[in-house]
Amino acid sequence: MLHWKQGVFPVLLSNGFQNLRLNKHPFYRFRLFSLLIVAPLAILSLFTLWFGYKHVSYSIYHPPLRALNETIDAVFSHGCKNVALEAQMHPRMNATFVVLARNSEVDGVVSSMRSVESHFNRHFNYPYVFLNDVPFDDNFKDAVLKETSAFVEFGTLDAESFGFPNWANLEVEKEEIAKQGDLGIMYGDMESYHHMCRFFSGFFYKHPLMQKYQWYWRVEPDIEFTCDITYDPFYYMDINKKMYGFVIAIKELEDTVPNMFRYVSAYKREHKLDSDLWDFFITKKDKKARSAMPLTTIDKKAQIMHAFKNFPQNSLKGLLVDENADSTTQMEGDAYNMCHFWSNFEIANLDLFRNDEYEQFFHEMEQTGGFWRERWGDAPFHSLAAGLLLRKEQLHYFRDFGYRHSDIYHCGQNLGCNCECLPNIEEIEAKPGACIKEWADIMGGFLD
Ligand SMILES: *[C@@H]1O[C@H](CO)[C@@H](O)[C@H](O)[C@H]1NC(C)=O
Ligand SMILES: *[C@@H]1O[C@H](CO)[C@@H](O)[C@H](O)[C@H]1NC(C)=O
Numbered sequence: 225m226l227h228w229k230q231g232v233f234p235v236l237l238s239n240g241f242q243n244l245r246l247n248k249h250p251f252y253r254f255r256l257f258s259l260l261i262v263a264p265l266a267i268l269s270l271f272t273l274w275f276g277y278k279h280v281s282y283s284i285y286h287p288p289l290r291a292l293n294e295t296i297d298a299v300f301s302h303g304c305k306n307v308a309l310e311a312q313m314h315p316r317m318n319a320t321f322v323v324l325a326r327n328s329e330v331d332g333v334v335s336s337m338r339s340v341e342s343h344f345n346r347h348f349n350y351p352y353v354f355l356n357d358v359p360f361d362d363n364f365k366d367a368v369l370k371e372t373s374a375f376v377e378f379g380t381l382d383a384e385s386f387g388f389p390n391w392a393n394l395e396v397e398k399e400e401i402a403k404q405g406d407l408g409i410m411y412g413d414m415e416s417y418h419h420m421c422r423f424f425s426g427f428f429y430k431h432p433l434m435q436k437y438q439w440y441w442r443v444e445p446d447i448e449f450t451c452d453i454t455y456d457p458f459y460y461m462d463i464n465k466k467m468y469g470f471v472i473a474i475k476e477l478e479d480t481v482p483n484m485f486r487y488v489s490a491y492k493r494e495h496k497l498d499s500d501l502w503d504f505f506i507t508k509k510d511k512k513a514r515s516a517m518p519l520t521t522i523d524k525k526a527q528i529m530h531a532f533k534n535f536p537q538n539s540l541k542g543l544l545v546d547e548n549a550d551s552t553t554q555m556e557g558d559a560y561n562m563c564h565f566w567s568n569f570e571i572a573n574l575d576l577f578r579n580d581e582y583e584q585f586f587h588e589m590e591q592t593g594g595f596w597r598e599r600w601g602d603a604p605f606h607s608l609a610a611g612l613l614l615r616k617e618q619l620h621y622f623r624d625f626g627y628r629h630s631d632i633y634h635c636g637q638n639l640g641c642n643c644e645c646l647p648n649i650e651e652i653e654a655k656p657g658a659c660i661k662e663w664a665d666i667m668g669g670f671l672d
Contacts (some may be wrong), residue, residue: 282562283647287654288638293668296617299624300460304641307454311347311469317458319439321345321352322428324420330364332445337371340443344453350441351375353433357386357419377433385427386419389590397596404599409479412599422595424567424602426586429577437574444568448627451640461620468572468610469620471627471634472564472652473659478562480599484562487592488608491585501616504659504666505608506558563659564607568629571622581613616666 260646321340325333333354351374354360360378369376388394398415428434439458485505492502543574576582586609594600610619626636626643634652636643645651653660664670 275452284634284645284650286645286651289651289653291671292623292664293671296667297620299622299639300457300464301624301641302639304452305454307347307452308456310455314456314459316348316350316670317439317456317462318437319350319441319458320434320437320653321350321443322355322434322440323352323443323445324355324423324428325364326356327358327361327364327447329445330367333364334367334371336445336447337368339449341372343449343451345372345374346370347454348456349374350458351377353431353437354378355381355428355431355433356614357381379433381423381427381431385431386423388596388660392593392596397593400593400597407479409599410477412480412610418596418599421600421602421605422590425595425605426590429574434574439571439573442568442570444629446629447568448628448646450628450646451624451636451643453625454641457606457622461573463570464620465618466573466620467576467618468565468606469570470567471569471622471625472566472629472632473621473663474566474632474652475562475565475659476564476604477602480601481560481594481604482598483592484588484589484598484604484608486595486598487594489558490590492612495581495612497612499611499615500630501614501615501619501666502611504616505560505563505611508558528558532556548601555568561659561662563662564601564604565610566629567601567603567606568633569622569627570606571620574611576610582609585609585612616632621663 323333323336337352352368352372354364354368354376356378357380359380365378388397401415401418402413411417429440432438439461441457457469461467491497585637589600589605623634624636624639624641625634626640626645627634628646628649631649632652633649635645637645637651652658
């Protein structure tokens with residue numbers, strides 16, 4: 225009689241039997257034990273550590289925003305509005321999203337659109353204008369069209385609006401751009417970055433696809449909205465007579481705009497412009513602080529001439545009158561405090577740009593070469609232009625919006641609708657680089 229082990233599964237069992245015998249050795253028993261018990265424990269404790277790291281120790285508490293005096297500018301909605309009602313209450317505004325992007329940025333663009341659509345545009349269906357210095361490829365177009373049911377157009381920039389003007393001395397300008405790389409100025413040696421800033425300063429509102437609109441909302445790749453937007457911001461801007469809306473106001477890197485303020489100040493004086501918004505951008509220097517400066521007038525002139533040595537001499541007209549300036553960011557005793565509205569998010573009326581005053585301002589500023597010899601951003605450019613051309617009640621702080629770009633973030637907290645504050649980025653208003661204090665100062669102060 226055959227033993228069942230040998231008869232039924234002889235080969236399989238002869239191998240299995242050997243293994244079984246080996247496993248009886250205490251060493252292997254220990255290994256089995258460790259695999260069954262220790263490994264899950266180790267995984268569990270690693271997971272606990274990771275979870276704690278992510279959610280407990282590094283989760284940032286976003287305290288409620290300090291109450292601001294809202295006499296001059298108030299948020300359009302505290303909390304949520306009835307979005308279905310809001311969307312039906314008034315006709316669509318004459319408005320569009322505008323996105324400047326490269327084909328390679330398609331993923332970032334899609335990610336931004338998902339955020340815009342889910343928090344706002346699925347209810348309001350505003351169109352998009354996509355712009356690029358080269359034609360968009362099919363991959364980009366297909367990806368973008370999948371994200372929205374709104375009307376979408378794709379445009380290409382011409383050489384005039386994205387490049388050097390024909391009067392520029394290319395050799396000199398390119399050399400100046402290269403130098404900014406050596407000086408470590410952020411994006412300073414990226415020629416296309418200079419073109420992008422110039423484009424948004426003086427051209428985007430003239431693009432044929434933008435001509436048919438009155439309002440725009442600028443969107444960049446890789447941004448994120450973290451509250452629901454349950455009303456039409458264009459509509460509320462309009463009925464509240466607002467021209468320019470922002471979410472983040474911060475200080476610019478001084479080495480990107482060392483002489484911008486002097487030029488804008490000189491322009492302001494020459495054209496006798498006056499606005500109560502200007503105070504947002506300046507630190508007033510009192511006489512005492514000024515006389516304490518050790519430099520003689522001659523030293524100051526030499527210093528300023530040195531700072532301007534790369535600029536065309538005829539554009540210096542009117543700039544050296546201020547004997548008391550002690551650095552290039554100052555004018556008539558006022559210093560630029562570097563505050564500006566971040567322009568990667570903007571909701572504004574295109575009439576801010578489409579007028580002779582802005583056109584002349586852009587033209588004169590461009591003549592100085594500052595878009596290449598320095599790295600003037602379109603954000604301080606738009607901001608200082610607003611400081612010349614708008615009154616403070618024409619500005620709007622979308623303080624109820626949650627908005628993130630790179631690692632700069634405003635949450636919306638207690639003001640917005642369904643805000644889910646990001647756990648790992650601090651609120652910009654609580655950081656030292658913010659300009660909330662300067663904003664509060666011109667708008668009637670905090671209420672606490
Ligand atoms: C929208 O605004 C633009 C620019 O002001 C204007 O040319 C256009 O006619 C307006 N469109 C409508 C439908 O009102
Ligand atoms: C709020 O601001 C307005 C305008 O600047 C000012 O008249 C008013 O006194 C301020 N209110 C408070 C409570 O500070």
